[in-house]
Amino acid sequence: MRRQPDIPPRLATWLLHRFLRDDLAEDVGGDLEERFYTLRENTSRLRAQTDYWYQVLFYIRPFAIRKRSRQPQLYRAMYKNYFTTSLRAMKKNKLHAAINIAGLSVGMTVAIIIGLWIKDELSYEKHFDNYSSIGRVLQNVTNNGHVDTWWSVPWPLADELRKKYGDNFTHVVLATDAENAVVTYEDKHLSQSGIFAEPDFGALFTLPMVQGGHDALQDASSVLISQSLARTYFADGDPIGKIITINTTMTVHVAGVYKDIPEQSEFNNVHFIAPWQLLYNESGWIKNMHDPWRPNAFSLYVGLAANRSFDAVSLMIKDAKLKNLSTELAKKKPALFIHPMSRWHLYSRFKDGFQVGGLITYVWLFAIIGVFVVLMACMNFMNLSTARSEKRAKEVGIRKAIGSYRSQLIQQFFSESLVTVLLSFTLALLLVQLSLPAFNLVAGKQAALPWSDITLWLYAIGLCVVIGLLAGSYPALYLSSITARHALKGGFRASKGSSWSRKVMVVVQFTVSVTMIIGTAVVFRQIQHAKNRPIGYETDGLVAVQTNSSELHKHIDAVRNELQQARFIVDVAEAGSPTTESWSSTSAIKWDGKDPDLSVDFSNVGVSANYGKTIGWEIAQGRDFNRDILSDSNAFIVNETAANYMGFTTPVGEVVYWYDQPIKIVGVIKDIVSNSPFEPVKPTFYFIDPNAGGFALFRISPDQPAQQALGAIERVYKKYNPEKPFTFRFVDEAYAQKFGNEERMGKLAGIFTSLAIFISCLGIFGLSSFIAEQRTKEIGIRKVHGATVFQVWRMVSTDFVVLVVVACCIAMPVAYWLASQWVTRYTYHTNVSWFIPVFAALTILLITLVTVSWHTVQAAKTNPVKSLRTE
Amino acid sequence: MIETRLGDFEEVILLIAGILDDEAYALKITEEFKRQTGREVSIGAVHSTLDRLEQKGFVKSALGEATAIRGGKRKRIFTITALGKRVLKDAMDFKMSLWKQYPLLAGKLNFSF
Secondary structure: OOOOOOOOOHHHHHHHHHHEOHHHHHHHHHHHHHHHHHHHHHOOHHHHHHHHHHHHHOOOOOOOEOOOOOHHHHHHHHHHHHHHHHHHHHHHOHHHHHHHHHHHHHHHHHHHHHHHHHHHHHOOOOOOOOHHHEEEEEEEEEEOOEEEEEOOEOOOHHHHHHHHHHHHEEEEEEEOOOEEEEEEEOOEEEEEEEEEEOOOHHHHOOOOEEEOOHHHHHOOOEEEEEHHHHHHHHOOOOOOOOEEEEOOOEEEEEEEEEOOOOOOOOOOOOOEEEEHHHHHHHOHHHHOOOOOOOOOOEEEEEEEOOOOOHHHHHHHHOOOOHHHOOHHHHOOOOEEEEEEHHHOOOOOOEEOOEEOOOHHHHHHHHHHHHHHHHHHHHHHHHHHHHHOHHHHHHHHHHHHHOOOOHHHHHHHHHHHHHHHHHHHHHHHHHHHHHHHHHHHHHHOOOOOOOOOOHHHHHHHHHHHHHHHHHHHHHHHHHHHHOOHHHHHOOOOOOOHHHHHHHHHHHHHHHHHHHHHHHHHHHHHHHHHHHHOOOOOOOOOOEEEEEOOOOHHHHOHHHHHHHHHHOOOEEEEEEEOOOOOOOOOEEOOEEEOOOOOOOOOOEEEEEEOOOHHHHHOOOEEEEOOOOOOOHHHHHEEEEEHHHHHHHOOOOOOOOEEEEOOEEEEEEEEEOOOOOOOOOOOOOOEEEEEOOOOOOEEEEEEOOOOOHHHHHHHHHHHHHHHOOOOOOEEEEHHHHHHHHHHHHHHHHHHHHHHHHHHHHHHHHHHHHHHHHHHHHOHHHHHHHHHOOOOHHHHHHHHHHHHHHHHHHHHHHHHHHHHHHHHHHHOOOOOOOOOOOHHHHHHHHHHHHHHHHHHHHHHHHHHHOOHHHHHHOO | OOOOOOOHHHHHHHHHHHHHHHHOOHHHHHHHHHHHHOOOOOHHHHHHHHHHHHHHOOEEEEEEEEOHHHOOOEEEEEEEOHHHHHHHHHHHHHHHHHHHOOHHHHHHHOOOO
C-alpha cells in the first residue's frame, strides 16, 4: 500500500484558507505547519493531524475571518426586491396565490402527519439497548399440510435451549404474556397487567431501573414494579421491601422499580414482573401438566451471543422442540425459529410459515400516499404557473428590456416559489399542530411535533427548498429564456408541450384520487361486510364480568336470584372465557372414523348449563344443556364447523373422545364468532364445567337502563368480593373493538383521500379560472352568434371532463386489482364489485363538473358586450 | 475611543511576547504560555488576543524570517510598543498599590515576584 505523504490534512488546510483573512494567510499557515511538523517528530501521525484540525477550527474567530466584500450588500438589496415582487405578484393574483398556498399547505400537512406516524411506527422496540440482538422464539406447526405460525411455546423449551444450545445465547428467558392480575397492597385492590418471567428478563431487555437491580427476580418472593405502579400504590413512599399480593395467593416483596416501558413497545403495559418460579410453585396446572411439552402457552425471549446471526441460530434450534415430543404431537412437525425484536411490531404476519409483512404494509401505503399528495400539490403549483406564463411573459420582456440578466430572472422566479413554499410550510405547521389531537384520537397514537429535533427541521427545510425548486422550475427555467423582442410583441404562446404536460399532470392527479376513493370504499365495504356477518348470539345487553375469585361462583344462584327478583337481569351464566374470545384449545380429541394422520385443534369452552340460553345462541340440531339431566355433565355441544369437520351426518348422539374419555354430543349450534371477525370460525365444543369461572355473563333486562343494572351488579359483586376490583365489559363494545385496527386505517385513508381530492379540485379550479379568462373573447363571440349558456358551459367543461375520464380509465382497473389483492388478506372477505369503481368514477366526475362550473358558468353568463369590450 | 484596559489573559500574553522578544510569534507565544502556566490554549485564541492588543496599540507586528519547517512561510513577529510597556507597568503598579493597602496579607506573603 502506498503511504500517504506526511503532511497536514489537506481538507483542513483548504478549510483554513477558505475562511482566513488574506493578510493572515502566510503567517498563520506557517505557524500551523511548524506546529504540525514539530509535533510530528515526537508523536503519532494521528495526534499531529488531530491537533492540526483543532488549531484550524479554533481559528474560526471573528478577527480572523475574511471580511465580506462590498458585493453581497448589493445582492441583499436584490433579494429584498425579489421578495417584494413575490409578495406583489401574490397580491395581484389573490386567487392564484390562495390556491397555491392552500394546496401546498394541505399537502404538506398530510405529509408531515404521515411522517410523524411513520416515525412513531418505526420507533417500536428501538429504545431497548440490545434490541438488535434480541429475538422471540416462534414455531411453525403443520396442521394437515397447512403451516401456521404460533407465537407461544411449551415451557420446558427454555431449559432445553439453555442446556443444549446455550453457547448461542447470552440469555434465554421464559415469560408469560401480559395479563391482568389483582394486585393488593394493604386495602388497595386494583387490576394491573404484568408478566411472570425468569430472572434474566431485566438483564436481557436492560430495563432501566430507578431502584434496585435486575437480578432481584432470583428470589422467588420478589417482584419488580413499574414507576407508575409504584406511584399508584405507594405515592411518594419508598416502595422497596413493601409486601404486595398478586391474585390473592402470591405474596411478594418489591425488590426493584423500573422506568415505565415506553408506549412504542410490546411490553408497554407490563407494570409488574414477578418471578416465573413463583407462578410455577403456586399454580398447580404448570407443575401437574399431563405432558409439559403439549400446551403452547408461554413466550420465550433470547439474546443472541456475539457474532451469531438470527438465521444461523434459527436453523440450529429448528428441531429443538420436535426431538422432545411424543409421536402424536410430533405430527405437527414444529419448526422453531427466532423472530428478531426489531421486526416484532412491523413484520408480524406469517403465512404458510413465511414472513409476509404486517403493519409495514400500512407504513409503505401511507408513505406512498404522502409522497403523492405532496406531488399533487406541486403539480398544481406548476400547472398554474405554466397557465399564467403568457401573462408573465410580458413582465419578463420588460425586465429584460431594462437590462435584467437571465440569471436574475431565474432567481426571481425561484424566490417567488420559495416564498410560496415557505409560507405554505408555516401554515402547514400550524395546521399540523391544530389537527394532531384529532389525528391521535383516530390513529390511537400520541404523536407530537418534535420542535426540538434540529436534524428533522433541517430535513424539513431542505425538503421545502427542493419542493420550491421543483415547483418553480418551469417558470424559472423556461420563461426566463424568452427573448424580450419575442415576449413584448405579444404573440407569445406557451408551447404545445406545456399544455400537454398540464394535461398529463391533471390526469395523474385524478388517477391518484380515483384510486384512493376506490381503495377507501373497499376498506369500508370490507369492514361493513364483516360487521354484517352473523355472529351466532345476541351481544346487546350482555355484560361480561371478570370474577377474579371463586367467591362469585360459589354464590352464583344467590346472585342470580337477587338480581332477577329486582328485575335487573334476565339471567346470568358462567364461562371460562368471554364470548368475544376463546382462550383454550386442545388437540387431544378423537372420534370414530378419524383419520389417524389428521392433527386437530379444537377450541373448547367450559360453561354453566344456562350459558346458551343466556347469550342466546341458536340450536341447529339436538338440544341445549339442561341442568336437570345428570348425564349432561359429560356431554358436548359442538358448533357447526366442528360437526362438519368431524364428518358426522347426524352429529347428535355421536361420541367423541377427549383425552380418551368418551363424551356424547347432545346438540349442534350455529357458529359463534369468537375470535377475529375476518377469519373462519374454529371447530369448537362447549361442555358443562362445574367449576366454570373466570367470567360471569349477565343478560340485562331490556326494560332496565344499562347503567342502573350495572350498578346493581356491582353492588352484588362487591358483596361477595369486597376486596376485588369490579371489571366488566359490554360484549357488544368488546366485539366492536375487533374492528378497531381496520376502522382506524379506513378512517385515516378516508381523510387522506378527501384531502387528495381537495388538492386535485383546487388544481382544476385554478385552471378553469384561467381558461375562462383566456377564452373570454371567444365566449363573447360565440354568444353573439347565438350560443346558449348551456352550450358554452358544455364546451368549456368538456376539456376537463375528458381528462378526468382518461384518469378514471387508468385508475379503475389498477385500483380494482389492488383492492382485490388486499381483501384476500382476510379469509372472510367481501368481493370487490364493479359497482365501487363506477361509483368512484361518477363521484369524481360530479365533483369535477361542480368545481369547473364555478368559473365556466360565470364566463358563459357574462354579457358579450362586456367581454368583447375588454382591453 | 480606543480600549486601553488590559485583561488578565491579555496581560499574560503581552508579558510573554515581551519575554520572547524577537521570537514572539503566535505559535511560540502559545507554547510558552503552555510552558509557563500549564494551560492548553489554541493558537487561534492567542492570535485573536494579539490582534486585539495590536488594535489597542500595545503591540505592533511585522512579517519576519521564514524557515524550512514552516514551508517557507514568514513569521509574524509581535513587538511591544512603548504604550504597551507603560500599560504593563501601570497594571503592575496598580496591583502593588492594592497589595500595600492589604498589610495583613502583604506581611505574610513576602512578594516573590
